[in-house]
Amino acid sequence: MKRIFFLALFTTVLIVLLHPSSVSARQFYFAGNIVADPSMVSIDESSNPQDKDKGIGPIKSVELGPLNSKMGNEGKVIYTNQCIICHDIDQNKLGPALKNVTKTRTPEYIMNILLNPVQMQKENATVKALLAKYNNLPMPDPALNQAKARSVLEYLRSLVK
Ligand code: HEC
Numbered sequence: 001m002k003r004i005f006f007l008a009l010f011t012t013v014l015i016v017l018l019h020p021s022s023v024s025a026r027q028f029y030f031a032g033n034i035v036a037d038p039s040m041v042s043i044d045e046s047s048n049p050q051d052k053d054k055g056i057g058p059i060k061s062v063e064l065g066p067l068n069s070k071m072g073n074e075g076k077v078i079y080t081n082q083c084i085i086c087h088d089i090d091q092n093k094l095g096p097a098l099k100n101v102t103k104t105r106t107p108e109y110i111m112n113i114l115l116n117p118v119q120m121q122k123e124n125a126t127v128k129a130l131l132a133k134y135n136n137l138p139m140p141d142p143a144l145n146q147a148k149a150r151s152v153l154e155y156l157r158s159l160v161k
Contacts, residue, residue: 057119
């Protein structure tokens with residue numbers, strides 16, 4: 001009698017464990033664990049930007065020469081008109097501070113986010129993490145052409161002391 005009871009108990013436990021719904025529940029739980037919470041993704045700001053991604057967009061490579069102050073001044077005008085509202089130079093506001101952005105990101109990434117922000121927000125891991133950090137505020141497309149984006153890059157280079 002006792003044996004039958006234990007056998008029944010054992011079978012019940014087995015059925016519960018192997019039931020398809022509990023299998024999928026375990027998989028779901030597992031999936032929940034491996035999908036990273038975007039707010040937990042840390043953004044590495046220390047390593048060499050040369051090792052990092054170039055973003056997604058029309059710019060595949062940028063040759064940097066010595067600082068060009070004429071271009072930098074043009075970039076400053078654009079920055080003051082279109083960017084400063086969200087990007088303080090030294091402090092994170094609606095968007096990240098940009099003082100050291102040319103140290104932490106490649107020039108290609110910077111120009112691509114200016115020329116192609118919507119796709120980068122969808123597909124670039126760094127920008128996706130930033131988006132989560134900045135309250136899911138998508139940076140609007142500043143509608144610059146490549147020459148203007150290049151001037152802004154030159155201005156951003158001039159901020160690094
Ligand atoms: C409405 C606010 C807003 C405006 C205007 C804006 N940005 Fe942004 N920007 C953001 C936010 C927020 C992010 C973080 C990514 C995201 O949420 O899309 C960002 C990200 C960036 C990044 C990437 C920073 C990094 O560390 O990777 C750069 C570079 C940048 N912006 C430059 C500019 C420039 C230059 C302009 C002006 C032409 C500009 N932004 C205009 C809000 C703004």
